[in-house]
Amino acid sequence: MRVLESGIGELLQPYSMVEFREWNRTQKPKGFQDKRMTEQEAIARFVHDGDYIGTELYGTVRCPMSLAREIVRQGKKNLRAVGQGVLELDLWVAAGLISAMDITYHGLEIHGVSSVLRRAAESGRLKLVEWSNGAIAWRMKAAAMGVPFIPIKSMLGSDTFRYSAAKVVECPFTGEKVCLVPALVLDVGLIHVHRADPYGNAQIDGISGFAFEMARACKRLIISAEEIVDPEEIRRYPERTIIPYYLVDAVVHAPFGSHPGEMAYLYERDDLHMREFLEACRTEEGMQEYLNTYVYGVRNHEEYLERIGHERLSALRRAVLGR
Amino acid sequence: MRVLESGIGELLQPYSMVEFREWNRTQKPKGFQDKRMTEQEAIARFVHDGDYIGTELYGTVRCPMSLAREIVRQGKKNLRAVGQGVLELDLWVAAGLISAMDITYHGLEIHGVSSVLRRAAESGRLKLVEWSNGAIAWRMKAAAMGVPFIPIKSMLGSDTFRYSAAKVVECPFTGEKVCLVPALVLDVGLIHVHRADPYGNAQIDGISGFAFEMARACKRLIISAEEIVDPEEIRRYPERTIIPYYLVDAVVHAPFGSHPGEMAYLYERDDLHMREFLEACRTEEGMQEYLNTYVYGVRNHEEYLERIGHERLSALRRAVLGR
């Protein structure tokens, strides 16, 4: 089972499963503590300059946007990120917080390429290592499983592989070629959920994206939740817990935390705001103005929501698709 | 990443992920068909002599016992099984249906070793290949992922490894030793669930054991369910679907299908019956008598339940632990 081929991309986040085990044993809160705090406190305490960071799900869908904006507000520097993103990555890259990215997709969905990414990548300011969307999720899955790699059948034969840090080997059981992707252990992860209790036990309605895997692949994990519930409610339906409390370092109560993105069964995406953003992000200046208005210009999530306007927000609740 | 060590155990179920892909493309039902049928029809149509078979969860907990008994009744021969089991394996081994087993645990829980297993193993009648419980689940997980193996950190350094069909290699990323377990693609799997619709979309309450993995690792899958529900109920809570219909070949409506085992939130384990079984299984004769009374002596699950008695069954419902 020798290595037949190696991608030339840099392994942006070196890792050791032995060290990760030690961390999980000594640094994670096993007791039942009330971890509720504000965006400001959570980001100040658990996100550090130079961190390797990730968010789940992405920009316009169940994304921890109130946390993403707070990171910009606090001007964290020299971050490396795992890049499945739309809006959140645009904010970070435009604000100059990101030095390198394991990228799978950074664009504007039906609205095409991200001008923010283009400016950063084409000027050579941003280092990018390529992966498929599956590969990124599987890298987190490997870390979540506590193993140093996972074999996959994606990426084979492509330049996506060539510019990644994956390897091709021969399967010792079947002789077939498989691609091995290294475990991805994030320094810090941000996940927005429908409900969590004060300890961090969290539930998600609808698709879970890669929340299960990312929550288990982070050294530090910040949860933001639309609703804080009593632990008894969690214990009544234990099969609904996707993220158990001992994985969680901070719990932030963030109603409309995914705005301008949607939250399944709770509120629709804010198309008006998205149009404003899409217009703004075309130019460096427009993007800075957007940041001034919606990030630097407000002190916290509450002020942000006031700026959006409660009428607009309740309209988004009314527009939501039921079950 | 060369192979450092190989277990001397036989790979009881040779496999090819290429062939599995072909099977999933051409042999699995993609359309919405009503798959409801009786135990008799399901076992007759989808379990064949010589098959490699598995059940989930195990004997006394959410186990498809009505299907397991029907297999004995139909006298399927020369089966190979994956062995995490208590009661169901005792029935099959005692009835002489099993020629070889990938074993992780076959015993009587707090009541110790299985005399049935002892008689079969100590006489050399039953071929056994050793695995840890995690390794067995991970082997199904590899198949479910569509990859030929999965790396794990269990089994290393033990005789459990030595008598398995696993291999030890060096991780090409970290240099550490990892154990590779081969994917396990079952010919047929049996899973008992709380509710399913006629197409086979299935939900499980409480722990899911290894249902998710096994359902995705089978060429043929028979579901038995306590309750058959309208597809609309499945579509109302899509996040509750653990087994999507296209994995399922047959849906059997089996109230008390796990008896004498328990079904979470529905009915308790039948301790009286278990005591009777534990007494009977001590001797070859006792076991044959048990089979005559509860398997050969009844034509189907309905007759079995009549033999148990509806008073006893409703008592088990009343004794159940709530949420």
Added chain:
Amino acid sequence: MERLPYTPTELLICTAARLMEDGATAFIGTGIPMLAASLAQKMHAPNLIPVFEFGGTGAILKRLPRAVGESRTFYRAIAASGICDIIETAQRGFIEYGFLGGAQIDPYGNLNSTVIGGTHDRPQVRLPGSGGGNDVGSHCWRTIILMQHERRRFVEKVDFITTPGYLTGPGAREAAGLPPGTGPYRVVTSLAVLGFHPETKRMMLLQLQPGVTVEQVRQNTGFELLIADRLEENEPPTPEELRILREEVDPERLYI
């Protein structure tokens, strides 16, 4: 084509929709494929199973999704899981069709959605990247590619193989370790429907869109195109297709 009763985009949608069989599983990406899947469900394929990257399986496409993760992709779905389950389902061979787009395509159906020009570290144009594209193109049995038919997009050699087509030709996918029997099946444009030659695996013109000539297709293709012996003309969108597309599939006019 402005006098036609339909736009090039509508033609593309209707052509793609007709390729979706009832009861088949189809991996649906953002944009045109969503409209095609919705149209197919409402026309000839009520049991089409749309599968979306982040967990939605078998949704009723009541409202048109704008992204592969939003709630419209699992509205009254038969399952709402996560990305690993979905892509592993494709890896296990369960997904028949995969719909892809790209900025560049070559004669072997290799797709580029990563970089154009310059170097990888300093490209002339940086595109979004693979996303699920590479996974779909690796695992789905038949990938259907939707492209704007322009010379600068249909090139002899793509600048970057984001998603593998037939790579360098016959046997190359298998040699790379990709599952046998998979690969690009059709390329749908507003000018034509193209396939791939069974032996050489090079792109081949199969159908012309209504009123389009072989010469037009050649002029808009940057490499030598094989031509099928029996060249067919695709049926134009029917009034019924157009009505459903406009009134039921995309009444909000998000795309059309």
Added chain:
Amino acid sequence: MERLPYTPTELLICTAARLMEDGATAFIGTGIPMLAASLAQKMHAPNLIPVFEFGGTGAILKRLPRAVGESRTFYRAIAASGICDIIETAQRGFIEYGFLGGAQIDPYGNLNSTVIGGTHDRPQVRLPGSGGGNDVGSHCWRTIILMQHERRRFVEKVDFITTPGYLTGPGAREAAGLPPGTGPYRVVTSLAVLGFHPETKRMMLLQLQPGVTVEQVRQNTGFELLIADRLEENEPPTPEELRILREEVDPERLYI
């Protein structure tokens, strides 16, 4: 010991319970460990997090489970998932204590629960096999072994290493690829509490159970035992421990 106010089993349970710290995670197997965990929860460790093989995490042990998969193992639990999630959680280093039993143990804490005598294919006695034992012994930081203290069980060499202890001695676990810092922590019997020498990794007598002599322990151990310099005597079960054990933990007398 029949004149004592407690049985050997009750002594074993109370001793094991005292080893469980409040707020710690503990991988609980069938039998004695379940009673110990339940007793600990009701005494000094209300926040003990029992973890069960097939998915139960943080259950309130209201009724005593008889198996690692039944509903009592996830009654009002904080999570009910599956075996992969649980064992991967241990593999990730989250589980502090693992409780194991076995038919044979050797000086390095290697455990046998597979076969005794004869050959693997034709054993004198076939035991249940590893189950989760090998996983627990490989991944949990500190495994605590509960055994009947008999000469035929405490042997120089086990017939089959089902679950790795320190294997052949210092460094052997690490050399085999097992996670550093893991391994057998205590062996609890009705005669003594034993540990392992920090350098040699051989079993060492740490505590005598009430009224037991070193000689008794030696007589019931089939290999040479190290003796701690400061040998302590374990406190007998308190009336409170016994009351809770009998009235609240196992009122149905399933085990005691």
